[in-house]
Amino acid sequence: MTGLLTDADGSPVAIDNPGGTSPFLFVCEHASRRIPQAMGTLGLGPDALESHIAWDPGALAVSQFLSERLDATLFYQRFSRLIYDCNRPPEADAAMPSVSEVYEIPGNSGLTDEDRSARTQAVYYPFRDGLSNLIESRKRAGRPTILVTMHSFTPVYHGKPRSVEVGILHDSDARLADAMLAAADGTGFDTRRNEPYGPIDGVTHTLIEQGLKNGLLNVMIEIRNDLVSDETGQKVMAGYLAGLLGESLASLPQ
Numbered sequence: 001m002t003g004l005l006t007d008a009d010g011s012p013v014a015i016d017n018p019g020g021t022s023p024f025l026f027v028c029e030h031a032s033r034r035i036p037q038a039m040g041t042l043g044l045g046p047d048a049l050e051s052h053i054a055w056d057p058g059a060l061a062v063s064q065f066l067s068e069r070l071d072a073t074l075f076y077q078r079f080s081r082l083i084y085d086c087n088r089p090p091e092a093d094a095a096m097p098s099v100s101e102v103y104e105i106p107g108n109s110g111l112t113d114e115d116r117s118a119r120t121q122a123v124y125y126p127f128r129d130g131l132s133n134l135i136e137s138r139k140r141a142g143r144p145t146i147l148v149t150m151h152s153f154t155p156v157y158h159g160k161p162r163s164v165e166v167g168i169l170h171d172s173d174a175r176l177a178d179a180m181l182a183a184a185d186g187t188g189f190d191t192r193r194n195e196p197y198g199p200i201d202g203v204t205h206t207l208i209e210q211g212l213k214n215g216l217l218n219v220m221i222e223i224r225n226d227l228v229s230d231e232t233g234q235k236v237m238a239g240y241l242a243g244l245l246g247e248s249l250a251s252l253p254q
């Protein structure tokens with residue numbers, strides 16, 4: 001290990017079920033709230049470090065249930081989005097935010113170019129390159145890939161409750177999102193297109209870089225995190241999403 005991650009911190013990325021036979025490749029950029037040892041607490045208290053600003057609660061667990069259920073590969077980031085938000089390019093302020101929702105993040109204010117570069121090298125590049133290498137190796141092996149990025153969102157944002165339960169997000173390629181929304185029509189959870197975020201919020205970075213540029217079917221899923229706060233909820237949500245993905249796969253030309 002070089003730079004800000006030590007051997008004790010471990011690898012920035014992890015892969016579950018690399019030999020999974022499903023065309024779906026699940027990706028979780030905000031899987032973890034782990035902070036590298038060298039970064040301390042970023043000046044934040046335990047509440048903030050456990051909150052949605054540090055990670056997407058429940059998103060990794062739902063992704064792991066989906067990975068098992070569909071025999072699909074899952075690729076994810078092992079460090080907090082507060083160190084580097086892997087769904088943002090290095091030049092974006094939001095890659096290392098000094099303010100997130102109602103929290104100020106002291107350890108992210110006044111970062112120098114060197115600080116930003118160290119985080120980008122330690123956390124973002126291994127994620128970006130690891131994912132693109134994985135997609136490339138599947139292609140070389142003749143294995144199809146459908147990119148599904150997995151997120152969760154807070155039920156109350158800036159004091160306002162959100163009623164949407166599942167967001168199906170897309171950028172300029174809406175094929176998979178359209179199929180999923182058609183499958184969701186009138187069933188299960190309150191499922192909406194490009195809510196509570198959409199491309200205008202800059203959240204489709206991974207979809208663009210890894211999905212659109214490789215011509216892959218792709219979608220980003222946002223789950224309201226109060227629905228996946230325990231194992232029961234996580235399994236119900238994984239079952240719902242597995243149904244939507246399966247129906248969509250059957251309806252789309254490969």
Ligand SMILES: [Zn+2]
Binds near residue numbers: 030056150151152
């Ligand atoms: Zn997220």
